[in-house]
Amino acid sequence: MTTFGQRRLRNWAITGMMAGLIVAIELLYDMSLRDAAFLNGWILFAGMVLLAIFNLRKKLNILPLVRMSTWLQLHIYTGLVCLLLFLLHTDFSLPNGPFEIILWILYMTMTISGLVGVALSRFLPHRISARGERVIFERIPVLRAQIARDIEDLAMTSVKETRASTIADFYVQELAPYLRRPKHLIGHLIGGTRPERRLHVAIRELERYLDERGRQILVEIDHLVSAKADLDYQYAMQLTLKSWLFFHLPLNYGLMLFTLVHIVLVYAFATGAP
């Protein structure tokens, strides 16, 4: 059984060797009075195709084409090798031409979005586990609605059993809007809890106006509000994990299109590079 550490070491070692091999080939090719940009350009393009195939592989999950986790590792480390190739191809500098600048920005954005995605998939699962109940993303609306119904029921119960509308009024004014949709997503992403605490303080301030039964109901409501906050937290984290692909995937296809045009232009205007 390969541990995570061993796997990471192995993958980095392979990536390092690939990078070294590429740099060596680049130097040897340059020595032969050829334009190394053509060689590393084609290797880079092949790498890009390999990276793009990963998304296709995800769609073909029925076929036994190696495990997805292996594909993911291959995708990540190939992306790193391609970054090196890209930097070699662009001579570690921003190009001058408008078209090539667009291409450069596309590629770098694509790469950064990929690296961000890797970082998110490394760090967010820990944060997801650190708070509340881990729930399936698609179930979150159902669970939020359930919590909202439960709180609404408690509010109605409080009116009936305490003959006071204190909790019900609070529900209508504060809780109902809070329960209607996910709230404070950015706050959750950055680890903020101020809105949640403010709501809990407001709930506790109601205690002085309630009898014993009312306070019991208020405690239940407080727990449900915490559960809603946890749901929002989960929603924020999981939505982020899913949303970065909204940058990464569209960039991929745009980049491929621009790359094809770039290849045509380079060969059309290549001034006799052997």
Add this chain to the structure above:
Amino acid sequence: MKPRLQSFNHRASAYERPAQNWVCGRAIAGRPCALGPDRQGTCRTLAECRPKRGQSGWVCTRPKSAGGACEQGPFADGTCCRELPPCIPVRSLRSRRGHFTAFTTLVCLGLLILLVGSRINTDLIDAGTVNTGHAEVEACGDCHTAFDGGPVGWLKAAFADADPVADNEKCLACHKWGADASNAHTLPRPKLADLIGKFEQAAADAPVPWTIGVSRTVFPTPLEAHNGPLACGACHKEHEGEDSDLVEVTNARCQSCHQLTFPSFSDGHPSFGDYPYLRRTRVIFDHDSHNRKNFPEKKKQGVKPPETCDSCHAPDATGRFMLTADFADTCALCHAEDIIGETVAGPKGTPVIAVPELDLITLAERGIAIGEWPETPLAIDVSPYTKLLIAADPVIAEDLQTIELTDLQDLTEASDAELQSVARIAWSIKELMFDLTISGMGVLETQVEASLDSALDTDTVGRLVGHIPQDVIAAAGAVWFPNLKQEVVAYREAKGDATVTPGIQGDDADDDLSNDQSSGTTQPDAQVVLAQSGTIEVQSLPPADPAAENDALGLPTLDPEEWAKAGGWYRKDYILYYRPVGHEDVVLRTWLDISAQSFGTPAERYGDALFQLLADKNTPGKCTKCHSIDQQPGGALAINWGTFQPTVGESQFTSFVHSTHFSAVGDDGCIACHRLNEDTNYLKFFEQRDPHQFVANFGPMKREVCADCHVEQSAGDACTQCHQYHIGEFAIEGIPPTRIDDLDKTRPEGQPADAGEEEASLDANPIDADVAETAESEVAAEQSGLIPDLLSGPEEAATTAGDADGAAAGQSPSPSGG
């Protein structure tokens, strides 16, 4: 305690399908139906369940996760009692992502088609800023042949097997690298093949650095690198910014072709050989002997010799070459007097025309008639100049050969043929003097051209004769041959030459030829004795006496040579000398040049003697004491009149910039690199004429000296720091041909051609303005007929009036037309 929200019990938990494209429209409200929309996104749920028939009728099938079976149960007809209004399904997150991806991809595609296919594509696909040296390039098509084909053409060009050097022509339109521009090193194929062969031989056993060895194995160098043609773009990378280095190339790339490889300049670079001394110096200057002997001696004499190298050497404008200062600023201090003959033991001038001493007694005894001939006090032979001037006549040329070994001062044992030759030569000398006096330099031009079989222009003739006045020739003729005219006329008439000379006929023979009565030497016509046979007997004349000449003129006696101290022509005894006027004397230089060029041609037999005379290191001028002589292919000689001068447009394989190294050599200065050669035979090798057989004054450069600094970490060791790729002589871009007429185009629009100048000049000078005003009034009066032409006669006045009328009639309406 927080309640647990999620249940994974399969009965209580709904089955989630995140990979599907559509989700129930009620999911956002937290009440999704269990069935969900179909693949097309249509709601297919009409009720909370689909009842099924049981043993006791229809049974509710609502899942437990949705609350379980309802209390009411299905209707009797089997329909669910809890109807649901249809929802509007929404796309799943995954589907929305797919759509967004497709949308952005289409947008990118549309943008590409729009931009690449539109007129702004030039700006869009511009590969970037070009080097400032290419700032004048305006369009892509100026450099890229494929550009004019448009987007479709680019697509074709990308896949076509295009000529790799098609764009070279575009480069070469401005960069004049010559006919072999696309060959490696811009060298002609045969020369390239020769070099490759030599290097392959030299590198046969040389070790190859492993990196280069691997590169050659994995990626063999393209054949075109050796055999060409090579694309300019193989080395020169454009579109890398205004300040990009277009000539940057790595050492490894150089060594991809070069068979002799090595790790670095300091490790394995071949020694420099004889560099930089690839030929002997053009001007003979022995640094060693001057330093050891001459300079100390001069110092003792009170002359201050140069103390530092920069007394004589200074870098050229590029800083590349160390050039030698002019003669006047260097050698003249000690050697100026050598040139004007002050340090010459014999005559200070070179004998151009001389009357040779003849054995007149023998000639008279043997009946050889040469007319008057002076008894020369010196044993003068026919001078090389004279030979060249009279040898145009084939008969005389034959005669000169006949008497080549004959002692003219003792003809007692001479054969009749030799005596006849002597006679004809004597007469030809007289004729030369006569013709030069009568016809001028044209005679000399004709004679030299015929003798050397080469055309001379007027300037060259002028330089040959040093612009000698006619009087000098005439006076010499009058003194040497007092009756020259009568003698030559009679001689030519006697030998049947009807055309004596233009303008002189036999009837005029009594006229005094010289027009110079100052000579005082008068000889009666009776002394000219015409023999019946048509020849003229020998009549010896007493030696000329310059003192007597001067006495006749009432002048003090002065040595003509001393008189011509500053150079020029002078006559002494029976020789007309030319004394050099100083360094760069055009007369001696021209005679040396034309005689040097005669080598390897039939004219060498006359040119050789003259050249030997002039090239003698003790002859006045001493030109060849310092100016070396090179033999050229074909045999002609070339005198190196100047020190080394860089050839404009020449690109050599090795380029060393002296000026950038001045600060690096420290207190040692030039001797840090230039050390005297131990072999001191510097002068010996100038005795022969092959410039490549030599010993330099200084030892060749040592690689180790350069390698002290030129390592990668310090001054750099790139091949291109010292070596240039393009080798040869290349045309330099000239001034664009601009017509002077086009200057008018630069005038502000609407301004007449001369109005501006007139106004400007009038404004500048009020006096001119008055004059112009007067002139204008005069013209006006003239045109009106008020002023008669006082200066010209009536006819001219009439003509002027007519011209004025004509001018008035044809006057242009433009102010400039007046």
